[in-house]
Amino acid sequence: MPETRRRIVQLALLAGLVPIRTALAGSRRSLADEADALVRPYARAGLFSGAVIVARDGVVLFRQAYGAANREWDVANTPDTRFRIASLSKQFTAAAILKLQEAGQTGLDDPVSRHMPGLPAGWAPITVRMLLxxxxxxxxxxxLxxxxxxxARVARQPMEVVGRxxxxxxxxxxxxxxxxxxxGYILLGAVIERLTGESFAEALHGLVLGPAGLSRTGDADPERIVPRRAVxxxxxxxxxxNATPVTAAAALGAGGLVSTVDDLAAWDRAMLGGRVLGPAAMAELVKDEGYGYGLGLYLGLAYGARLWSHGGFLHGFSAIKDTYPDLGLTIVxxxxxxxxxxxxxxxxxxALVLGQPEATGIVVPPNVLERYAGSYRTGRRSILRLTRAGDGLVAQGTDLPRLVLAPESDRVFVGGDGTRIALDIEPDGRATGLLLDAPGQTRAGPRIDSRTARRISTRRLARAIQP
Known part of the structure; x- marks a missing residue:
């Protein structure tokens, strides 16, 4: 679709001047192609393996999967693949608590100790709302x-985790x-189990997943057999x-679910359509007390529209769901x-869907950037050096010209020529290696100490000046 026509369609959609299905009939294929062109370079570089959906008012604008669900068996991801959704689980936990409040089994301002005897005396002032x-x-x-x-490897009960x-x-x-x-959310999972007399997974299904019609969202327990689960x-x-598995008890209400892009888009439709929570409970879910956070959701603005969002990161998985409630738009x-x-x-x-300039809002703390600075071996005689420069990094390599890099996430940085560098990170924050995707080359390598870097550089120089 020519750019002018596409922009007219987008403005019409935003203004509500034309029916969504009519407006999108001529633009959906073009938008899907543009979205795929946006995402595919990340997959080609090895940075992204997963699935994406963009849906508006129940109409799927883009739905695609990339990379491998299982690298050992070379099984590809599909849009039906189930991924750990990490902290996206929190909004489901919050909704379950609100359903229990609607049923009169708890109140948001109840002390948590009312439902969980045996908590430390110093926790007495903590309410259910404060956990949420x-x-x-x-x-x-x-x-810890x-x-x-x-x-994360051995916990069997949620209170065993909280008790630490x-x-x-x-x-x-x-x-x-x-x-x-x-x-707080692991403790909320334990509260839900105590109030319902069921496991967290069973209670969640009865309270929110079933009413929302979600059949592919559920317990991420690594010991369970979960069809189409990604590694x-x-x-x-x-x-x-392979990332280390996390036991069910060690995540529970904080990050204990698997889901699919389709189910998460359907979740938004169910919530916005009033099929899960009543108006009062829904208002509580998205009420901002001045911290930019509701109950299991970050609340803010993006591209001039209200945004309800949450990201998730947990042992091999990374996720986000952005909901633009006034536009009926969901991106997962x-x-x-x-x-x-x-x-x-x-x-x-x-930005693509709404025809707006891109604004990702990524800021990496200076101390994190400092941890990434160092030398990395990207070939037998090739070294890439990273140094901190303001809010980003500068890369200089034996096979790469000096390049200023801006953050695309807390561990992925991009240069003006499209070069992307992703850092390998240990749980304690140490960078141990990197993945380099530059025009014409894709390389990976470990971090090396300064002595090794000097030795490689000396050998390279010696070879270069040999007669």
Whole structure:
């Protein structure tokens, strides 16, 4: 479709001047082609493996899958593949609590200790609402040094996980500030189990998944057989590795679900259509108390429209769901690699659909950029050096000219010529390698110390000056 016509269609859709199905009839194929052209370079570079959907008012504008669901068997992802959705699970947990409130089994302002006896006395002021909007002051259990090595692998009960913090002081008096905490949502999962007498997965199905008509969303327990489940991957020193599984109890209400792009788009339709929560509960879900967060959802603006959003990241998986409630627009990106720049892809797709300049809003903290600075071996005699430069990085390689890189996620950076670099990250934040996708070349390699880098450079120079 010519650009002028496409822009007229987009403006008409935004203004509600034409029926959505009529307006999209001539533009859907073109939009799908443009969306695929936007996403495919990330897949070609090895940064993205997963599935994407863009839907508006129940009409699918773009739906595509990329990469491998299982690298060992060379099984491709499809739009029906089930991915761990990590912290996207929180909005389902919040909706389940609101359903229990509608049924009179709890109140948002109830002390959590009313439903969970045996909590530390210092937690007495914490309410259900404070767990939902991250104002509880509970430290984040996933930040504990042994979460990845021990807790995530062996925990059998949610309170076994939460109990690891019983001896810790609150980060601040309950209700006085806000700090994101997975602990609160793991505890909420335990509350749901206690109030319903069912497992978290069973309760969630009865309270919200069933009413919403979601048949492919459910328990991500790695011990269960889940049809069409993708394997999660991370990178170590330039090589793909199977990500460590996380037990059901170690994530539960904070990140314990698998889903598909279709189910997540259907979830938005069910929520916006009032098929899950009543008006009062729905208003609670998206009420901003001044922190840009509702109950399991970030609340803000993008491209001049209201945006309800949440991202997720967990051991080999990266995800995001962006909902533009006033436009009926849902964009979902589910990836089974930790390198997936989910937010960048989603916001770039939003700009494409709405005909707006791209604004991804990615900012990487200076201390993270400093951790990435160093030397990386990208070939037998090739070195790539990264240095921090303002809010981004500068790359300089033996086979790569000096290039300024801007962040596309907390571990993926892009240059003006389309070169992309993804960092391999250990759980403690150390960079151990990188993946380089530059025009005409794709390479990967480990991080090396300065002595090794000098030795390689010296050998390269010596070869270059040999008669």
């Amino acid at each position: 909007d991250h104002r509880s002051g509970l430290p984040n259990v996933t930040a 040094a042994d979460y990845d090595s021990t807790i 913090l019983f001896g810790e002081a609150l980060l601040f008096p309950a209700g006085s500030a806000q700090e994101y905490s997975n602990t 999660g991957y991370h990178r170590v020193a330039g090589q793909w590795r 990106v589910l990836g089974n690699t930790e390198t997936t720049p989910a937010q960048t892809l989603s916001r770039r797709l939003g």
